[in-house]
Amino acid sequence: MVNQSKKVLNTNIANLVNQNYQYGFSTEIEKDIIQKGLSEKTIQLISRKKKETKFLLNFRLRAFKKWKNMAEPNWAYLKFPEINYQSIIYYSAPKQQKQSKDITEVDPELLETFEKLGISLNEQKRLSNVAIDAVFDSVSIATTFQEELKDYGVIFTSISKAIVDYSEMIEKYLGSVVPIGDNYFSALNSAVFTDGSFCYIPKNTVCPLDLSTYFRINDPNSGQFERTLIIADKNSRVNYLEGCTAPQYDTNQLHAAVVELVSLKNSTIKYSTVQNWYSGNKFGKGGIYNFVTKRGICINLNAKISWTQVETGSSITWKYPSCILMGDKTQGEFYSVALTNNYQQADTGTKMIHIGKKTRSRIISKGISAGKSKNSYRGLVNILTKALGSRNYSQCDSLLIGNVSNANTFPYISVQNSTSKIEHEASTSKIGEEQIFYFLQRGICVEKAIELMISGFCREIFTELPLEFAAEADKLLTLK
Amino acid sequence: MNSTLLEIKNLQVTINEIEILKRFNLSVKKGEIHAIMGPNGSGKSTFSKVLAGHPSYRIKEGEIFFKGCNILNLDPEERSHLGIFLAFQYPIEIPGASNEEFLRLAYNSKQKFCNKPEVDPLEFLEIINQKLSLVNMSPKFLSRNVNEGFSGGEKKRNEILQMILLDSELSILDETDSGLDIDALKIISTGINHFMDTNKAIILITHYQRLLDYVNPTYVHVMQDGRIIKTGTSALAKELEDKGYEWLND
Numbered sequence: 015m016v017n018q019s020k021k022v023l024n025t026n027i028a029n030l031v032n033q034n035y036q037y038g039f040s041t042e043i044e045k046d047i048i049q050k051g052l053s054e055k056t057i058q059l060i061s062r063k064k065k066e067t068k069f070l071l072n073f074r075l076r077a078f079k080k081w082k083n084m085a086e087p088n089w090a091y092l093k094f095p096e097i098n099y100q101s102i103i104y105y106s107a108p109k110q111q112k113q114s115k116d117i118t119e120v121d122p123e124l125l126e127t128f129e130k131l132g133i134s135l136n137e138q139k140r141l142s143n144v145a146i147d148a149v150f151d152s153v154s155i156a157t158t159f160q161e162e163l164k165d166y167g168v169i170f171t172s173i174s175k176a177i178v179d180y181s182e183m184i185e186k187y188l189g190s191v192v193p194i195g196d197n198y199f200s201a202l203n204s205a206v207f208t209d210g211s212f213c214y215i216p217k218n219t220v221c222p223l224d225l226s227t228y229f230r231i232n233d234p235n236s237g238q239f240e241r242t243l244i245i246a247d248k249n250s251r252v253n254y255l256e257g258c259t260a261p262q263y264d265t266n267q268l269h270a271a272v273v274e275l276v277s278l279k280n281s282t283i284k285y286s287t288v289q290n291w292y293s294g295n296k297f298g299k300g301g302i303y304n305f306v307t308k309r310g311i312c313i314n315l316n317a318k319i320s321w322t323q324v325e326t327g328s329s330i331t332w333k334y335p336s337c338i339l340m341g342d343k344t345q346g347e348f349y350s351v352a353l354t355n356n357y358q359q360a361d362t363g364t365k366m367i368h369i370g371k372k373t374r375s376r377i378i379s380k381g382i383s384a385g386k387s388k389n390s391y392r393g394l395v396n397i398l399t400k401a402l403g404s405r406n407y408s409q410c411d412s413l414l415i416g417n418v419s420n421a422n423t424f425p426y427i428s429v430q431n432s433t434s435k436i437e438h439e440a441s442t443s444k445i446g447e448e449q450i451f452y453f454l455q456r457g458i459c460v461e462k463a464i465e466l467m468i469s470g471f472c473r474e475i476f477t478e479l480p481l482e483f484a485a486e487a488d489k490l491l492t493l494k
Numbered sequence: 495m496n497s498t499l500l501e502i503k504n505l506q507v508t509i510n511e512i513e514i515l516k517r518f519n520l521s522v523k524k525g526e527i528h529a530i531m532g533p534n535g536s537g538k539s540t541f542s543k544v545l546a547g548h549p550s551y552r553i554k555e556g557e558i559f560f561k562g563c564n565i566l567n568l569d570p571e572e573r574s575h576l577g578i579f580l581a582f583q584y585p586i587e588i589p590g591a592s593n594e595e596f597l598r599l600a601y602n603s604k605q606k607f608c609n610k611p612e613v614d615p616l617e618f619l620e621i622i623n624q625k626l627s628l629v630n631m632s633p634k635f636l637s638r639n640v641n642e643g644f645s646g647g648e649k650k651r652n653e654i655l656q657m658i659l660l661d662s663e664l665s666i667l668d669e670t671d672s673g674l675d676i677d678a679l680k681i682i683s684t685g686i687n688h689f690m691d692t693n694k695a696i697i698l699i700t701h702y703q704r705l706l707d708y709v710n711p712t713y714v715h716v717m718q719d720g721r722i723i724k725t726g727t728s729a730l731a732k733e734l735e736d737k738g739y740e741w742l743n744d
Contacts, residue, residue: 443589447549452586454570455546455579456600456656457607466599470590470639 035292038262041127041232044109045151050235051100054078057205060105064174064208069185077194077204084198087332090361091390091422094303094330102268104206106236107153120156124148131259133228144255145170147227151236152208159223167216170225173241176212183214187243191274191311191338199305199332203272207241210271213252214245215281221252224480231260231291231302237268244274246281248314253480256287258327263292264300266329275310277317279341283310284320286479291327296385298357301329308335309365312344312373320347321364322478329358334392336365339373339401346375349478353468354387354419363393363424368401368434377408380472383419390422395436397429404434413471414444415464497524498562499664499695505556507544514540516720518556522664525692529706529731530699532717533739538699539583541717542668546580547573560664575607579662581653583669583699588640593652596640597622597659604660622659629655629685647678654685665689666697671705683708703735716742 048059057078061071086097108124120135128135128148135148135156145159147170154172163170169180177184194204211227231238246252260267269291275283285308294301304327310319321335337346348364366375375395383389395406412421423440445467453463469476500522507515514537522528530538544551545558547570558565565573588596594615601621602612613621619636626633629651641649650670657665667686671679686709690696698711706714706728714731716724716739724730724742 449586449588451546451548451570452582452588455574455582456596456660457571457574457603458596458599459571459603462599462603466591466595467588470588470592470595473590 035262037131037259037290038292039130040234040263041123043121043123043232045233046105046107046109047103047233047236048105050103052078052102052104052206056104060206060208063105064177066177067181069181070177073189073194074205077201078206080195081198081201081205084195084201086198090332090392091388091424092330092332092359092361094359097268097303099202101235103233103236104239105208106151106233107208108150108155124150124155127230127232128228131228131230133257144224144226147172147211147225149209149211149227149229149240151230151232151238154209154211157211163221163223166219166222168219168221169212169214171212173210173212173243174208176243180212180214183245184212184243187245187274187276188241189274191276191309192272192307197307199270200272200307203239203241203270203307206237207239207272210240210242210273212243213254215247215250215252217247218249219247220250224253224255226255226257229256229258231258231267231269234263234265234267237270240269240271242271242273243276244283244285245276246278246283246317248279248281250278250281252282253284254286255480256285256289258287258289258291260292260302260327262295262300266294266301266303268303269305269328271306271308273306273308273335275308275319277310277312277319277344279314280316282318282320284322285310285335286322288324288479289327289331293327293358294329294356296356298329301358302327303330304328304333305330306333308333309338310336310346311338312341312346312370314341314344316343317341318345318347320349320478322349322475323351323362324475324479325350325352325360325362328360331358331360331362333362334364336367337375338367338369339375339404340369342370343372343374344370345373348375348377348379348393349475350379351382351472351475352380352389352391353382354384354389356385356387358385358387360388361390361392363391365394366396366406368395368397368404368406371400371402371404373401373404375406377406377410378474379408379410380475381410381412381421382415382468382471383412383421384415386418386420388420388422390424392424392426394426395428396426397431397434397436399430402431402433406434406436408436408438410438410440411471412440412442413468414442498522499524499560501557501559503557503559505544505558506554507540508552508554509540509550513554514551514720515544518721520715520722522695522697524663524695526712527690527696527698527709529711529714529728530697530717530722531701531714531731531734536717537720538717539668542580542666542697542699545573545666546570546578571603574660574662575604577663579657579660579665581650581657581665581667581670583672585641585644585649585653587642587644589642591640592636593638593640594619594622594636597636597656600656601659625655625658628658628688630681631655646673647675650674650678650682651685654682654689658685658689663693664695664697666699668699669701670698671700671702679705680708703731706731718742
C-alpha cells in the first residue's frame with residue numbers, strides 16, 4: 015500500500031513557519047545586577063544608579079504607587095500564567111559600562127554580540143545612513159553618529175543621558191502622551207524603566223539620517239523596561255526604526271516598554287518596528303511577554319504620525335500603537351503585519367483618537383496565524399464631537415495557515431458627529447491544502463508557494479517600511 | 495522505440511476508506527488524445543487528481559508508469575517536472591499573488607529541473623506574451639492575481655495558458671469545457687489543437703460531446719463505478735450523447 019504522497023500537506027505547512035530562531039544565543043558577561051523583586055527600595059536603587067534628578071525619582075515613585083493599586087488588564091484575547099513581579103530582576107547592566115563617548119571604550123564582547131545580530135557599531139562597518147542606539151538589557155551601550163547629528167541640531171541619545179543633559183525637555187514631555195497611570199504596564203514601566211532612546215528634531219529640519227534603536231534582552235531573569243521619547247519640532251521630519259531580539263531561554267522574560275511620540279505643527283514622525291523577540295519553542299515553552307504601550311500625539315496643525323510594525327516574535331504580544339489627532343488636519347497611520355506560529359498569542363492593533371477638525375487616519379492590519387497560535391486585531395476609531403469632517407479608513411485582513419490556528423478581529427468604532435466618514439473592511443482567508451496542491455501541480459515547491467502567498471498578503475505593509483527593514487522583514491517571513 | 499507515455503495497471507484507490515477507483519487500467523501513447531466520459535461520481539476527477547499526486551488519496555494496489563518509471567512514490571511537484579499537467583476543473587484562486595509571478599515561478603521551477611537557466615522577469619515577459627495570444631488573453635491579465643475575480647472562461651483559459659507554457663507531455667484536462675460559451679470553447683479548442691503534437695498526449699475528461707467536435711479524440715472511454723467499462727472512437731461519444739449511459743448497463 016502506498017500513500018499518494020510522502021508529504022502530508024497540512025502538517026507540513028505548519029512546520030514550514032518553524033524556521034530556527036537565529037538570534038537565540040546569549041552573551042556571557044560580567045553584570046551589575048540587583049536583587050530580584052520590586053519595592054520602593056528597588057526604585058530608589060535604580061534611580062540612584064542612574065544618578066537621576068528628584069523629578070525623575072518622584073515620577074517613578076508616583077507611578078509605583080499607582081501600579082500597586084492597579085490590576086493586570088484581562089480584556090485581551092490572551093491566556094498566560096500569572097506573572098510574578100517579585101521574581102523579576104529590574105536592573106541588569108554589563109559591568110564597567112557607562113555611556114561611553116568613544117566606541118573603543120565599549121566592551122568588545124558586547125560589540126561582538128551586536129555584530130552577530132547584524133548591527134555593526136564599529137565606525138568602519140556601521141551603516142552609513144542610519145544612526146543606531148544599542149540597548150543591552152537595562153542600558154544603552156553606544157549610540158553612533160551623535161556628533162554628526164549634533165551639527166544639524168538633532169539630539170539622539172539614550173534616555174538616561176537625556177534625563178541628565180536635557181532635563182527641561184524630559185520634564186515637559188515624559189509622561190505627557192502616556193500618563194503614568196494610563197494602564198498597568200505603563201505604570202510599571204514608568205516606575206522601573208531603565209533605558210531607551212531620546213530623539214529631538216529641531217524646527218525646520220529633516221533628520222539627515224534614519225534613527226534606530228536596537229534592543230537586546232540577554233539576562234534570563236531580568237525584564238526589559240525601555241522608554242523612548244521622540245519629539246519632532248515644527249516643520250521637521252524623522253524616520254525612526256526599532257529592532258528587537260532575545261536569547262532562547264526556557265523561561266519567559268517580561269518586556270514592558272513605553273514609547274511616546276510628540277509631533278508638532280507640520281512635522282512628521284514615521285516609526286517602524288521589526289519585533290523579533292524570542293517566541294518560545296514549538297511546544298510553547300519560553301519566549302518574551304511583550305506588553306507595550308506606544309502612543310503618539312499630533313499636537314498642532316498638519317502634524318503626522320505613522321506607525322509601521324512587523325511583529326513576528328514574542329510568545330505574547332499586547333500592543334496598540336496609537337495616535338491622538340489633536341490639531342486640525344492632523345494625520346495618523348497604522349500599518350501592521352503580525353505573524354504568529356506554534357503557541358504564540360498576539361492581541362495587537364491601534365487606537366485613533368480624532369479630536370481636531372478634518373483629521374484623517376488610516377489602518378491597514380494583516381494578521382497571519384499558523385500552528386496553534388492566536389492572532390487578534392483590536393482597534394478603536396474614536397471620532398469626537400468637534401472633529402468635524404474627519405475620516406478613517408480601516409482594513410483588517412487575516413490569513414490562516416493550517417487547521418488549528420485562530421484569527422480574530424475586534425474593531426471598536428465611535429463617531430460623535432455627522433460630518434465624518436468611516437470605512438471598515440475586513441477579510442479572512444486561508445492557505446488551504448488545495449491552494450498548495452495547485453502550486454505543487456505547477457512544479458512550485460511548498461516553501462516558494464507559501465512565501466509567494468505571504469508576501470503578496472503583506473505587500474501593502476512592506477512598501478511602508480524603510481529599505482533596510484523591508485529586506486529584513488521579508489527574510490523574517492520567508493520560510494526556511 | 496517505446497511510444498507508451500502512460501501505463502496504469504490495476505489501480506485501486508480509496509479516500510476515507512471508500513473505494514473510488516476499482517481495478518482501473520489505461521494505456522496512453524504519444525500522439526494520442528483520450529476522452530474519458532461517464533456519469534457524475536464515476537471517479538473521473540479522482541483519477542485525474544491521483545495521477546497528479548493529490549495527497550488525500552490512498553493507493554491500495556496497482557501501478558502508474560509514466561515514461562517507463564513508476565511515479566507512485568513521487569511528490570506532486572516531481573510529477574509536474576516530469577511532464578504531467580492537470581488543468582483543474584475548478585482552478586484555485588490565489589489572492590495576493592500576481593499571475594505573472596506565479597507563471598514565472600512555475601516556468602523557472604521547470605527550467606531548473608531541466609538544468610536550464612532560469613529566466614528573469616523581462617525575458618519571461620517576452621516568452622509569456624507570445625503564448626497569451628494563443629488563448630486570446632490580454633497582457634493586462636498578467637498583473638491580476640491568480641484566478642481571483644476571473645470569470646469561468648478566463649479561469650479555464652488560464653489553465654490552458656499554463657499547459658502551453660509548461661509544454662507538458664501528458665495533460666489531463668478535467669472538464670475544461672464545462673461552463674464555457676461557444677466562443678470560449680472555440681478559443682480553448684484552438685489552443686489545445688495548436689499545442690498538441692506527436693510527442694504529447696492529452697486526456698480530456700468531459701461530459702459533453704461538443705468539445706469533441708473541435709478536438710478529435712483517438713479514443714473515447716466510458717467510465718463507470720471506478721473503472722473503464724467501454725472504449726471506442728468518437729462515434730461512441732455521439733452515441734452517448736443520444737442515449738445517455740444507461741444502455742451500457744444492459
